[in-house]
Amino acid sequence: MLTFAPGPSKVYDALSDYLQDAVREGILSANHRSGPFMQMYQETEALMRQKLHMPEDYVLLFTSSATENWEIISQSIVESASFHIYSGSFGGKWVKFAQHIIPESKALKIAANEAIQVSLLDIPEQFDLIAITQNETSNASQVPMSVIAEIKEKFPEKMIAVDTTSSMAGIELDFSLADIWYASVQKCFGLPAGLGLLMLSPKAIEKCEQKGEEGRYNSLSFMLENARGYQTHYTPNVLGIYLLNRVLKDMPEIQHIDSNLRERMNKLENCIANTTSLRMLVDNEATRSTTVMGVTGSESLITKVKKEALEAGFQLGSGYGPLKPTSFRIANFPAITDYEMNGLIEFLSKY
Incomplete structure (x- = not known):
């Protein structure tokens, strides 16, 4: 079937070969503080730059899912409140996650057929982050890069976070237009579920340091501290990262x-x-x-x-x-x- x-969704046909190679190469037994794992992490980040055009000064982090990234963003980066622009169920769920952590967060819901009128957007100063669901899986709509560029130009002082769960590795994204990008691998990456990706700009990292949130399992400061040495904060999905590495190597x-x-x-x-x-x-x-x-x-x-x-x-x-x-x-x-x-x-x- x-x-x-x-x-x-469907995984890449080469997945069975990748799995056999993972067992043969012994990477599945590698400690996440070990040299082989750190080398794989570093290489995977380099491949994200080469194949997906992630900027040189952006950092790649591994999480459990795109959903976990909702919590990380509000918990570790947003200071006052986030303002969400969405059209469907997944964007709506992101709003609810955000409001659970920061009740002052607000949203603008638009129809799937409705283009965002950036000239009419009024986002008060109290909202320090704009959240955009670039590809809304529930209703098959998307926000073009040109619209995100307009939002960035109109609100240069605000952070921008973008959900690309169903588009990263499928369409070319201009990562310079936003500070935070995230996805999961079970869609355009053609891999089994269980691995989330989080990309951060220097501005996002600075905002995290400024907020100073710490002490939780997925506190961003803790994650970044380990990522500087190409390690993860806790034992990661090593197989998922290996498979991502192989897909990136083989894809155009x-x-x-x-x-x-x-x-x-x-x-x-x-x-x-x-x-x-x-x-x-x-x-x-x-x-x-x-x-x-x-x-x-x-x-x-x-x-x-x-x-x-x-x-x-x-x-x-x-x-x-x-x-x-x-x-x-x-x-x-x-x-x-x-x-x-x-x-x-x-x-x-x-x-």
């Missing part, structure tokens, strides 16, 4: 992946547009995700398509939350081959 669920530079995924998404969009009974969940091209396609229709039709897809060997991702009965989602992640995507497009074209 070939899965097109948007996470956990991000601009090539970006170009291919945009081309594939265009084919998928044309397919849905030419059907008689299905339509795209996000009909505003400016806010439609490049890596997750949302398709909507009547409840009976969606049930029928998902059932027939399973019979044809394709597992479609269910709609999320209130959208579940009347939609399904399709991952356009790099681990899915062009041949596999073309097969799904051919299947969907009959509707």
Whole structure:
């Protein structure tokens, strides 16, 4: 069964080889204070710069998940309150995490088809961090880099944190536009779940030091102290980091992946547009995700398509939350081959 669920999604076909190599090389038994682990950490960070264009002065940290990063950001970086801009369920969950730690945090919810009007944004001085869900997995929408650039220009004194859980390693991100970026590996990285990534700019590190929060398991100051020596604060997911290292080594530079995924998404969009009974969940091209396609229709039709897809060997991702009965989602992640995507497009074209 070939899965097109948007996470956990299909892993890279080479994963079985990577796993065997991990056992043979003995890295799974490496202590996280040991030379082999520190070398792997350092090499993985260098590969993030080379393949994903992470800036030279940004730091890579490993966490358990993207969700953990919500807590770390509010706990260790935000001083007064955060202001969240979101359109769907995952952005809404980030707000709730933030408000649990800092109740004064606020949010602006927009529709999936609604472009952020930066010129109309009014974010008071009390909010020292702007939180943006760049790719909203639940409704297949996204915020373009151009909009994040506008926000940065309008609010240069504020920190910006960006959720790229379903887009990092799939589209080219301009990391210089924000101070904090995070993701998980079970989507565009084509790996099993269980590893989160957190990137910090020098400004974010300075803000962490200024706040001085410490004493918790995932206090950022504790994490950064260990990262300076390419170590982690506690025993990490060594296998996950090894697999990430191998994927980064084998993948092309991000601009090539970006170009291919945009081309594939265009084919998928044309397919849905030419059907008689299905339509795209996000009909505003400016806010439609490049890596997750949302398709909507009547409840009976969606049930029928998902059932027939399973019979044809394709597992479609269910709609999320209130959208579940009347939609399904399709991952356009790099681990899915062009041949596999073309097969799904051919299947969907009959509707």
